[in-house]
Amino acid sequence: MNTASAARVPFEPWNDPKAKPYIRIVNVTKTFGDFVAVDNMNLDIYQREFFSLLGPSGCGKTTLLRMLAGFERPTSGRIELDGVDMSTVPPYERPVNMMFQSYALFPHMTVEDNIAFGLRQDGVPKEERKRRVEEMLTLVQLTKFGKRKPHQLSGGQRQRVALARSLVKKPKMLLLDEPLGALDKKLREQTQFELMNIQEQVGITFVIVTHDQEEAMTVSSRIAVMNHGRIAQVATPTEIYEYPNSRYVAEFIGDVNMFEGRLADVAPDHVIITSADAGTNIYVDRGTSAAAGATVWVAVRPEKIDVGLIAPDDPAYNCIKGTVWDIGYLGNLTIYHVKLESGLKVTAAVANRTRLRDRPITWNDEVFLTWAPDSAVVLVS
Amino acid sequence: MSAGDDTDDRPSAALISHDAGGFAEWLHFRLHRGRLAWAAPYILWVATRFSGRGMVIAIPYGFLLAFFLIPFLIVLKISFAETALAIPPYTDLIEMVDDGFEYFVNIKLNLGNYWIILSEDTYVRAYLNSAKIAAISTLLCLIIGFPMAYAMARADESIRPTLLMLVILPFWTSFLIRVYAWIVILKTEGGLLNTFLIAIGVISPDDPLRILSTEWAMYIGIVYSYLPFMILPLYANLERMDMSLLEAAADLGCRPIKAFWVVTVPLAIPGIIAGCFLVFIPAVGEYVIPELMVGDNVRVIGRKLFTDFASERNWPLAAAVSVILLAILIIPIVLFQRQQARLQEAGQ
Incomplete structure (x- = not known):
């Protein structure tokens, strides 16, 4: 590890x-x-x-x-x-x-x-x-x-x-x-x-x-x-x-985006959550102790979220549409604050790996936030 | 002013005569009046150095100048004079001499007073006795005051102001009243202490405790009166102490009693020194307490000074006594100052 x-x-x-x-x-x-x-x-x-x-x-x-x-x-x-x-x-x-x-x-x-x-x-x-x-x-x-x-x-x-x-x-x-x-x-x-x-x-x-x-x-x-x-x-x-x-732990250690949702499908190796907060279904490839129908929270770290201008091919899971609300340039990272239709603001941190590229994403752009199924955690308390 | 050559422009202080003999030793200085003008440029130079900041610094110095240095110089001056049947009862040091040829300022310094003090046994003994009494009293104050200050500093924070107040409270009544109160307590016939001890049957009425008019009474009076001067600096010091130092000592294997000696006491040294000086210095010159509690058969320099001044009306001798007393006390005061400066440097 x-x-x-x-x-x-x-x-x-x-x-x-x-x-x-x-x-x-x-x-x-x-x-x-x-x-x-x-x-x-x-x-x-x-x-x-x-x-x-x-x-x-x-x-x-x-x-x-x-x-x-x-x-x-x-x-x-x-x-x-x-x-x-x-x-x-x-x-x-x-x-x-x-x-x-x-x-x-x-x-x-x-x-x-x-x-x-x-x-x-x-x-x-x-x-x-x-x-x-x-x-x-x-x-x-x-x-x-x-x-x-x-x-x-x-x-x-x-x-x-x-x-x-x-x-x-x-x-x-x-x-x-x-x-x-x-x-x-x-x-x-x-x-x-x-x-x-x-x-x-x-x-x-x-x-x-x-x-x-x-x-x-x-x-x-x-x-x-x-x-x-x-x-x-x-x-x-x-x-x-x-x-x-x-x-509590997720929020105390580092920054995190938290989506409230309901467990729609529970399998030993994955769960699916419907979240009104996020406006999408969330797929997490890890089991949970909670039963289907329970209210849970999904935590996604900002650096695990990708920000793109083009909708991904398969937008069924882990894909949120929003508008760029604010951009913070920290040198090594650029922080995007994206406002969702639900009003929730999501933070995404993107590493600036290339030097001074043209910023393709700017204020008020419509962007798609995506993350991998293993990047999120389901929290029951 | 006339500008002569520079060596001549200085005051010409010359030892004219020196009659060594008996009690009158004279030093004569001659100053030419007109030549005092050499000081003027220096005074001007000092005046121009005063900026705003200088003025702020000048205030405490001015205070010390007005209420310490100048009075001291007056006493010093008197100590070099001779007694005279006059008001004030001493001779002038400076006399104008007009020998018809030139005009002189004559300064006569009488060293006889110092000679008397240093050669007469009674004075030397009185100084030593005063120093001994002051030293013992200081030690007693430390022994009694340290545990009190320690207890106050470790007491619950909410009651500390009350305890502090209790230490300061006696100052609200006159010092004399408090000393007289002790006389009432310690009196052999019908004193509070004896009455109480007889009432509870500890001592018999035929053999009461004789404390008043003994040195015991004097020590009780001095220790009681000066104890707050020991407690307050000690308390200020102990209260400020970082308690985590004692925890650190315990953590490193040091038992509480040992930690007291190797951590608390060394760190309290500035407070101990301050307290000891605050008790010792005034106690050396103490006059009222020995006078009231013991009376005639105590030989302390304060009483000697008072007798010379008031009863004998020998102001020059009394002035010399106090100048020597100051000279003796200056040694601990300088040591104290140096200690303070070192602490400041250490940033404590």
Whole structure:
């Protein structure tokens, strides 16, 4: 699925029934007064995973992370790490480290002392401490900055000190709370890849909290999309994007066109939906759990829609006629907003693969929107 | 003005005589009046430097000039004078001399006052005793104030303003009334504390606690009066502290008590230093509390200063006492300033 990892042995312990989960979150609920931050959550995370908790603010992802770190105790339920119940273990006794959103570097200590802090608490001898701090500084490419204080570093350097400090104790699990949130866009994108490389080098299980779906897509082995203290979907980035299990997930990750319709024909390998919204019948070559006659939603990603001026040969399925309402030229993409007869607006993104071609499609043109049967997803909730 | 050659145009300050002997040490300077004009271009230059921004900066400097530097210079001047039966009771430093040949401004500096202070045991002891009392009081304020400031800073956000108010509230009554109130509490005969302790049977009526007129009473008075000056900067510092630092310490395996010593206290150092200076500096010169709570048998420099000034009417000696006191205090003040500057540089 992922072209980059195609050459390697696929890392998919979650598909292996024999694999033992490394972190088990069992029926965990956390309430603050009347507010339910985490609602009866069950989640298994495997060793060496790069696992993302993704969701809007207030969805409970940070609370879950803080429970993993030990700063909050679950109101009920259990958190197991490597077979040991962690629920009542205080943070300073957990084999878990956290990288804080604010980095929380000790301002009165040098970079070296910050990194050595955790080792010092464990009584690691001086020689070894020095060696391991050196190692970490090399890993995060800050060897020249060991004697500096945090305020003498740039945001990106501070971020790397925080990472080094949380990795130096070789924790069983590293928790990262919005680790790249404070960096600017360019640096963030670059750091995402650094983070992945470091995770591969050290082989530690990473659990990251983020509200940035692009970041989650880039770095994660799996993503848990959260909403109101519950998990909406747990899957690989590809599955989350291509096969979201609900309208919430489809709309949270990326842009999507949503058509409401009724299931007209259900077969094991395909379904047909009649949609007044779209003004066409939609053919999807994948089965669904819903029965014929049920109300469903069809999600189609903008980049999967083709925009043409000529009606296709076989317009029985997946072909909508509309008028170009607006055009957005983004350089790499051109976004067409097409207004349908039903009044619905559909977004189509077309890659600008050739340079400065004559734009054949312009405002108020009548266009035909088409997509392949495997490009749409049927959502029942 | 006449433009002579430039070396001659400077004020000619010359040590004329130096009679070392006993209490009167004299330094004489001679200035030629007409030659003071050399300063004029400099004053003009300073005036032209004042832009709008300069004026804004000039306001605090002007305030300090008017209410600190000038009064200090007056005290400094008096400290070099001699006592005289006059109003004000000291001699003039500057006298005009017309020797019939030339017209001179004569400046006489009397160093005798300083000589008295530095050579007489009672003064040296009073300075040392004051410094000791101030140091102990500062330490006591820190020991009592730190837990209070800490508790305030960690209290629920909704009650913090109330707690802060409670610390500031005593300032609404006069300082003297509060000290007198302590006398009422600590009195041996019929004091509130003794009455209470006798009533609950902790001590016998024949053997009441003798606190008033002892050093204990003085420390109680000083610590009580200056405690808010310790608490407020500490509270401001502790309240601002990023709590995620303590979480980070815990996360890295540090127990809460140790985290207090390796994270909270080092980060509170600016607050501790500010609080200590705010207590120590005024406590060194404290006069009223030792006077009221202890009385005659306490030797503090503040009392010595007051006696010299009011009872003995020896203004020059009293002025010299306060100049030396300031000179002693300038050392911690400069250290404090340097610390502040360093913190500013560190961007904290």
